[in-house]
Amino acid sequence: MGNAQVADGDSARAWPALVRAYQDVRRDAEAALRRHGLKSLEEYDALLELRRAVRPLSLSELEAETLLRQYQTSRLVDRLEARGLVERTVAPADGRSRLVTLTKAGRLTQKAAGRAYAEVLDNRFAERLAGDELAMLRRLLLRVGAD
Amino acid sequence: MGNAQVADGDSARAWPALVRAYQDVRRDAEAALRRHGLKSLEEYDALLELRRAVRPLSLSELEAETLLRQYQTSRLVDRLEARGLVERTVAPADGRSRLVTLTKAGRLTQKAAGRAYAEVLDNRFAERLAGDELAMLRRLLLRVGAD
DNA sequence: TGAATTTAGATGCATTTGCATATAAATATG
């Protein structure tokens, strides 16, 4: 949406800046992830959740962690599976459920991509804002989102 | 990407909050725009630029204003045209260029959608943050984006 | 227990994206 400008009540001059920041960070982050074979932040997030989990996650658990829609999760896992980054197995306890686990390649990719991602964020946040500014930014953003 | 969490250096705890805020505002805004027949923020932005412009804009001018890609602009205009919100005419001065103008319906849609959009932003920003907080948020976000 | 309901995922279909390339008009060059 580019400028994301609205009618012009200046009540919300922060919104275009938010859009801009989001897009710029996201662009950098996705470029970094692409260099490691991932196609989107969503893919990375799924890999990260899988790595963090103590036990294999079902698709619906993964869905809950990532805030993706049901069908998005299903297809995201399709793609990760096709590239050999995860595996899907029928849950022993519930025949409807599929458990998703990272493969070796998936773990390696997550690790490498994670480092690149963290670098981008450092670049965009830590190197540009002081600690108290970061905290303030976060607090303000949390008030804008949520509900 | 849901949580948008990264490896865990806390240098960038602001990023998940940024993602969250962006997604929440955008979701509300698009819901409001849909009620007025628009499918995305991008569509609204294009209508707004066209309304603001003193003269008809070519596709490439519109592209520059909105930060869309060339093919995105072309197809966005396709869709707006199909719904009777804009018209495309060959530029008199340059036979390659198409000038895009709002139709009557396009103007009405822009106006109504704009009000709804502004309401959402007021809701998300002005009603939640004080004036100096808004200004601060904006300043911080501008430093994160850009470059 | 057997039929109805709910839950977990998958998928058909239409739309949208992205990339690369095509078309066509304008401009530059020899």
Added chain:
DNA sequence: CATATTTATATGCAAATGCATCTAAATTCA
């Protein structure tokens, strides 16, 4: 002036998205 190049926009095609719906397994409950 004729050809090559650049500029403005459109488009074919493959992948991705969204919606609604489907299948199959589990659970409810009469």
